[in-house]
Amino acid sequence: xxxxxxxxxxxxxxxxxxxxxxxxxxxxxxxxxxxxxxxxxxxxxxxxxxxxxxxxxxxxxxxxxxxxxxxxxxxxxxxxxxxxxxxxxxxxxxxxxxxxxxxxxxxxxxxxxxxxxxxxxxxxxxxxxxxxxxxxxxxxxxxxxxxxxxxxxxxxxxxxxxxxxxxxxxxxxxxxxxxxxxxxxxxxxxxxxxxxxxxxxxxxxxxx
Amino acid sequence: xxxxxxxxxxxxxxxxxxxxxxxxxxxxxxxxxxxxxxxxxxxxxxxxxxxxxxxxxxxxxxxxxxxxxxxxxxxxxxxxxxxxxxxxxxxxxxxxxxxxxxxxxxxxxxxxxxxxxxxxxxxxxxxxxxxxxxxxxxxxxxxxxxxxxxxxxxxxxxxxxxxxxxxxxxxxxxxxxx
Numbered sequence: 001x002x003x004x005x006x007x008x009x010x011x012x013x014x015x016x017x018x019x020x021x022x023x024x025x026x027x028x029x030x031x032x033x034x035x036x037x038x039x040x041x042x043x044x045x046x047x048x049x050x051x052x053x054x055x056x057x058x059x060x061x062x063x064x065x066x067x068x069x070x071x072x073x074x075x076x077x078x079x080x081x082x083x084x085x086x087x088x089x090x091x092x093x094x095x096x097x098x099x100x101x102x103x104x105x106x107x108x109x110x111x112x113x114x115x116x117x118x119x120x121x122x123x124x125x126x127x128x129x130x131x132x133x134x135x136x137x138x139x140x141x142x143x144x145x146x147x148x149x150x151x152x153x154x155x156x157x158x159x160x161x162x163x164x165x166x167x168x169x170x171x172x173x174x175x176x177x178x179x180x181x182x183x184x185x186x187x188x189x190x191x192x193x194x195x196x197x198x199x200x201x202x203x204x205x206x207x208x
Numbered sequence: 209x210x211x212x213x214x215x216x217x218x219x220x221x222x223x224x225x226x227x228x229x230x231x232x233x234x235x236x237x238x239x240x241x242x243x244x245x246x247x248x249x250x251x252x253x254x255x256x257x258x259x260x261x262x263x264x265x266x267x268x269x270x271x272x273x274x275x276x277x278x279x280x281x282x283x284x285x286x287x288x289x290x291x292x293x294x295x296x297x298x299x300x301x302x303x304x305x306x307x308x309x310x311x312x313x314x315x316x317x318x319x320x321x322x323x324x325x326x327x328x329x330x331x332x333x334x335x336x337x338x339x340x341x342x343x344x345x346x347x348x349x350x351x352x353x354x355x356x357x358x359x360x361x362x363x364x365x366x367x368x369x370x371x372x373x374x375x376x377x378x379x380x381x382x383x384x385x386x
Contacts, residue, residue: 028348028349032348032349033349036349062300066300122323122324123301123302123303123322123323123324124301124302124340125301144301145300145301146300146301161340162302162339162340162341162344163340163344163348163349166340166341166344166345167344167345167348170341170345171341
């Protein structure tokens with residue numbers, strides 16, 4: 001139901017991704033940034049439901065896209081991270097690992113290409129590994145600001161907004177990227193990948 | 209292309225409002241943009257826009273700032289400040305908020321630009337960087353606190369020079385700052 005979105009709980013403690021992503025960042029990112037998107041999305045959806053003219057509805061589209069995208073993106077994000085002493089950073093043998101190696105030659109090469117894409121973002125945005133809906137092949141892509149990923153089924157997303165890393169890594173984005181590989185939840189990624197490839201399911205549709 | 213390479217004041221002079229670490233970080237970013245060779249610029253239009261715009265915007269920005277024991281904080285226009293803050297908080301993503309002169313009407317207006325887009329629709333008077341790197345170490349997500357603080361270090365004397373040049377001579381500060 002619109003207008004009643006809630007901030008999802010993190011699947012782990014705020015300090016669980018240390019030392020790769022600090023507790024301070026996780027708290028701010030979840031309790032302040034993500035919460036703000038949820039609150040604003042509810043307000044925008046409420047206003048949209050009450051809007052009486054196309055012009056009013058069109059006027060609300062930017063707020064819906066920005067805050068709705070923010071809520072989707074961050075909800076996907078928390079789930080595709082995991083503590084390093086758990087599933088974080090471990091790409092087990094399976095369909096996703098195979099798919100990455102087939103598409104990029106090797107996992108190493110995939111990481112290089114992903115980092116290149118993430119570092120190429122001009123402004124705020126997200127870097128994604130996603131499934132091309134037509135070819136079912138994994139590809140790397142980026143989105144601007146809080147635009148939701150619409151061109152691919154999301155497998156793993158990385159937040160490249162400065163609030164995601166600045167307190168810990170400042171302007172040194174490569175250090176952030178190097179660190180975050182240690183907490184990527186490839187198990188969640190593989191579930192999304194299989195759903196996408198086998199059933200044509202978009203994780204971004206079902207995450208809220 | 210040569211330009212001013214030095215901050216006009218010591219890094220820590222703007223404290224309490226903008227912490228020293230943030231000023232150092234901005235200067236590093238500016239130097240990175242300066243380091244691009246002419247060859248590197250060819251064919252990299254997107255990168256040039258980002259880094260060129262970044263360089264212009266940060267050059268204008270650091271001239272806007274001045275220590276609070278100097279010319280900073282002398283003027284305040286309550287309603288203008290409210291409108292400016294509203295525009296700033298409405299930026300979705302990274303960008304800049306500007307007070308600028310409308311080239312046709314010569315009236316000052318508030319506007320915003322996305323990412324590092326240079327201001328092309330107005331002659332810049334005062335610009336405020338709203339990228340998270342500008343304030344996050346000190347103010348985290350609380351942008352209103354950053355805005356409240358930065359009013360104390362806006363260099364209105366510089367702003368007035370730009371305004372006068374724009375209104376009387378149609379001169380664009382953004383063209384001449386590098």
